[in-house]
Amino acid sequence: MQQTFPDELxxxxxxxxxxxxxxxxxxxxxxxxxxxxxxLGMHGVPADFPG
Structure with missing residues (x-):
């Protein structure tokens, strides 16, 4: 995770x-x-996720 990559900013x-x-x-x-x-909520689609 410490490896770095060059970029331009x-x-x-x-x-x-x-x-x-x-x-x-x-x-x-x-x-x-x-x-x-x-x-989705604005269109009434429920956000039910299987638990």
């Missing part, structure tokens, strides 16, 4: 760790999950 080279990339993807996915939940 505002014209400057930065190095992002694998842990940062994984965390960023998870954060991004949670955002879309919230959008889906809101949209």
């Amino acid at each position: 505002d014209g400057k080279q930065v190095y992002l760790s694998r842990a940062w990339v994984v965390g960023h993807v998870m954060e991004h996915d949670m955002h879309h999950g919230g959008e889906l939940s809101l949209t």
